């Protein structure tokens with residue numbers, strides 16, 4: 030039986046103007062139609078007074094950066110818990126850009142098989158990097174490799190493990206003994222990573238904070254650029270990104286997270302503050318140049334991912350642009366633009382329904398109490414009361430009954 034969500038204000042993720050009082054009908058896990066009246070055979074769910082959007086997509090997460098204390102022997106359960114919290118917050122797809130061992134591959138597959146709740150996970154596995162200090166800061170997360178042949182091998186290893194995309198460090202990160210200039214990989218090395226990944230059919234996400242690494246990444250033709258905060262100094266490079274349709278994932282939240290967290294040393298917090306200011310300048314500059322921006326929080330707490338959307342809006346995006354960044358643009362960054370990220374017939378019915386008008390105030394997307402219902406592939410997953418009372422009939426919670 031089809032299910033029709035009736036009466037919401039639709040913000041469909043494409044950037045098109047909102048439509049009021051629409052009826053979104055779901056059948057067999059996909060969006061069957063977006064109309065003004067329900068087809069007669071559909072069961073209905075009244076969602077008047079809400080905004081209906083595509084499920085949110087976070088294009089830069091590290092699930093392994095846990096926000097809870099988890100002894101090693103229960104860590105996989107903590108990862109599953111983080112995944113569930115994100116799904117309940119309306120994050121229906123997550124691109125994870127660096128993890129340890131095989132835990133996340135197991136979690137991704139368990140979620141796919143329906144053994145535990147969580148967003149669709151798109152994984153890079155380990156991060157490919159030059160031999161570098163960062164590998165000591167994150168022991169086990171990096172696959173260090175030097176020279177074109179070894180880098181090609183590192184790409185193939187991630188594919189062997191079951192990665193969905195390839196992540197590469199074009200520059201250092203904000204950690205001990207690293208700076209964001211110069212680029213860590215040579216242009217030739219980065220070219221080898223990109224060429225081998227693309228040859229095998231995998232997208233490439235490049236961590237690039239300093240200008241040289243940003244430039245190399247853009248020239249090498251990566252698919253997404255992570256952080257990119259010093260890009261504002263070279264508008265011509267941002268213009269080239271727009272030209273090549275490379276998505277920028279500014280990760281404003283991670284700079285704020287480090288700045289505000291007592292657990293980092295003072296020098297690192299100070300540096301994060303400066304880089305965060307640069308990142309905001311780059312958001313403005315990239316927007317001017319027409320670069321597509323995607324939401325990626327990069328930092329815990331898991332489930333509060335949409336605060337990145339709020340920060341993007343505070344940094345100069347319109348609320349509509351922020352929602353596009355968190356839906357269709359992040360879907361494209363994840364290589365899933367044909368399946369998710371917009372509310373259009375044929376797309377997978379990953380949907381988020383929030384109380385109030387998300388365009389008037391995007392902060393409602395971070396407010397757990399405002400989340401009315403989350404659907405994943407047409408199934409209500411994110412609102413236990415509604416899910417319980419409405420399954421299997423789904424017509425149950427009728428406020429007018």
Ligand SMILES: [Zn+2]
Pocket residue numbers: 089090091126127327
């Ligand atoms: Zn990251």
